[in-house]
Amino acid sequence: MPEVRAPRGRRRPAPLRTAPLRLAVVGSVTAAAAVLAPAAHAAPADDVRINEVVTTGQVNDSIELFNKGTAAVDISGWILKDEKNGSKFTVPAGTTLAAGAVRAFDVSGSFGLGSNDKARLYLPGGSTLVDSFSWSSHSAPSWSRCPDGTGSFGQAPLTLGALNDCGDGTAPEAWPGGSSVTTADGPNVIGPDLSGLYEEGSVLWGAQNSGRLWRLVRDGSGGWQPDTTNGWTSGKSLRFPGGSGAPDSEAVTLTAAGAAGGAYVASERNGDASGTSRLSVLRYDVTSGTGGSLTATKEWNLTAGLPAVGSNAGFEAVTWIPDATLTTAGFEDESTGAAYDPDRFGAHTGGVFFLGVEGTGSVYGYVLQDDGAATRVATIASGMSGVMELQWEPQAARLWLVCDDTCSGQHRTMRIGADGGFALAAVHDRPTGMPNLNNEGFALAAAEECTGGTKPVYWADDGNTGGHAIRRGTVDC
Structure with missing residues (x-):
């Protein structure tokens, strides 16, 4: 069956912006988590984008998602795939992505990301394509969108679970001391x-x-x-x-x-x-x-x-x-x-x-x-x-x-x-x-x-x- 791309739909009135990515405490050890917005919605799917892909083995093969919209999105049951239709990773139930937040998923238990491959994001059921990214060489160490969620992909430092490092514009300076070692x-x-x-x-x-x-x-x-x-x-x-x-x-x-x-x-x-x-x-x-x-x-x-x-x-x-x-x-x-x-x-x-x-x-x-x-x-x-x-x-x-x-x-x-x-x-x-x-x-x-x-x-x-x-x-x- 041909892939169907999610419709953009009419733009809704912008709700209040939620808090940026924070960290929630689970037990006594703190774990990364997106802050839950007052109410999550299932659409528009166009708000959620593949934001970072890691294939090198420095960490387990991973795909990160980013919500570029102004309201939280419930992504429970959404599906990640590589270039093979038979491969899939299903986002766990109860997963909500706040506005402006990122969430990285370790997909290595479901499929591997190769040097010439693609990452694809689908709505639940696996037939409606939301977003995709293809590459022809391994990440070094990361393929990242800059700006987050809207820009093009390029090689960048690995920042899974955090906003992408899109460059600080600071050129390296000479060593602040003697040159002799x-x-x-x-x-x-x-x-x-x-x-x-x-x-x-x-x-x-x-x-x-x-x-x-x-x-x-x-x-x-x-x-x-x-x-x-x-x-x-x-x-x-x-x-x-x-x-x-x-x-x-x-x-x-x-x-x-x-x-x-x-x-x-x-x-x-x-x-x-x-x-x-x-x-x-x-x-x-x-x-x-x-x-x-x-x-x-x-x-x-x-x-x-x-x-x-x-x-x-x-x-x-x-x-x-x-x-x-x-x-x-x-x-x-x-x-x-x-x-x-x-x-x-x-x-x-x-x-x-x-x-x-x-x-x-x-x-x-x-x-x-x-x-x-x-x-x-x-x-x-x-x-x-x-x-x-x-x-x-x-x-x-x-x-x-x-x-x-x-x-x-x-x-x-x-x-x-x-x-x-x-x-x-x-x-x-x-x-x-x-x-x-x-x-x-x-x-x-x-x-x-x-x-x-x-x-x-x-x-x-x-x-x-x-x-x-x-x-x-x-x-x-």
């Missing part, structure tokens, strides 16, 4: 897979994604070497609570309590079950014991509340921002749509953890409570294809977002804007003296180390290029 560790001491860094005064903490945490101390010549006391000589292997598994430890940070308050490690999976995502933050006591391993004292497993990603494309970055900093800046809690209020939560670390995802380039802010509950309070589109490191720089009140060689080593900084959200401040190329390395870690020295207008910064090279995992440069104070 030198090695900062001994040859073949740490080895490959060093992925996350955090400087705490005279200690540099390093997360290695082979499930190991390093405590590095100064070597007297501007570099770092392993601490040889208390079992840290070769780093310490990490375990999940109970002593099992091998966390794929990608990043590490501390809170205002320093090491005494525990080291917080972001992990994307259990190495003993490497094909399954396990997007977790793990807390480790790093100030006692002399053994060669550490067992997590707490785990916050956030997998269920986040868009699905490949098992090796999850959390790559973590940093912590104090509550006082956020409230002073007027930070907005997206779970309420109001100013962030730390008193809403039970006992927690006195701040918010921000986590970067490799596969989507998204950044999520979570309050992690002492009782194991977690609430998502922020979702940030980085504008990059992947976020490999995050660092909060207190003295400059800016958030650093770092990409690896897939983005040619681009760095971005963001600040909290007048609307309470994080806004782009600058885009920087890597220092000219550093090759395009697979840098997955980045750390900044404290303000006290500022000399002559600059201070040290360090990068962790996952590839251990030339036998060195850590490099040193400078950034303007």
